[in-house]
């Protein structure tokens with residue numbers, strides 16, 4: 226479970242007057258579960274792209290366990306991501322025509338062509354854990370909540386040290402979203418993975434350790450999520466929201 230330090234990060238795109246992401250410093254400790262929140266266009270996906278190595282910042286360091294991801298080539302970042310990051314996306318990214326268990330095993334097949342019996346057993350264990358009773362069922366016949374549970378199992382297959390989730394509950398109804406949020410956080414903790422989740426879902430935020438809020442590409446609030454009252458019916462989670470890390474840091 227690696228920790229992350231972002232140091233003096235800036236991401237700009239041609240034609241835009243201001244950088245879409247500017248972070249002086251953000252440190253995430255190994256095993257921490259962090260919610261990234263903020264309005265549309267505030268830079269959440271850009272941040273996720275930077276921390277997973279999909280995007281290289283124009284400036285700054287992306288230190289995972291002391292190694293700067295931003296210095297690596299695209300191929301090296303892709304290899305690092307495949308080995309270290311489990312991804313859960315809003316729209317599942319499952320392959321229709323394949324069963325639930327084949328979808329869980331697919332990234333492993335992409336990487337090494339053959340899948341051994343222990344990996345198959347782990348895939349089936351994970352599917353059982355997330356409540357998929359029929360692992361041979363075609364994914365396109367699953368409910369949306371079940372689809373996302375398959376995606377959670379897939380993200381965990383290789384025991385990644387880092388789980389990154391981009392709006393994992395946004396396309397689910399409240400009940401399915403609650404189940405997925407619980408499984409995602411519980412399994413990440415159980416496996417000892419560091420979890421970074423972009424979300425607008427208060428109930429998911431309430432399950433995490435810390436909330437980092439972005440606005441116009443900058444961190445405007447960063448603090449622990451208070452567990453007390455977080456599971457109350459109908460209410461928003463209560464949060465201790467320190468305004469640390471605020472400012473340009475220039």
Ligand SMILES: Nc1ncnc2c1ncn2[C@@H]1O[C@H](COP(=O)(O)OP(=O)(O)OP(=O)(O)O)[C@@H](O)[C@H]1O
Pocket residue numbers: 238239241245263264265266267268269270271272
């Ligand atoms: N490749 C790109 N080229 C130009 N502008 C981009 C590019 N990618 C992102 N942007 C801009 O960067 C800003 C931040 O985008 P980003 O997708 O990170 O925001 P977000 O907080 O994830 O938004 P949402 O919640 O709507 O998904 C937006 O103004 C967006 O238009």
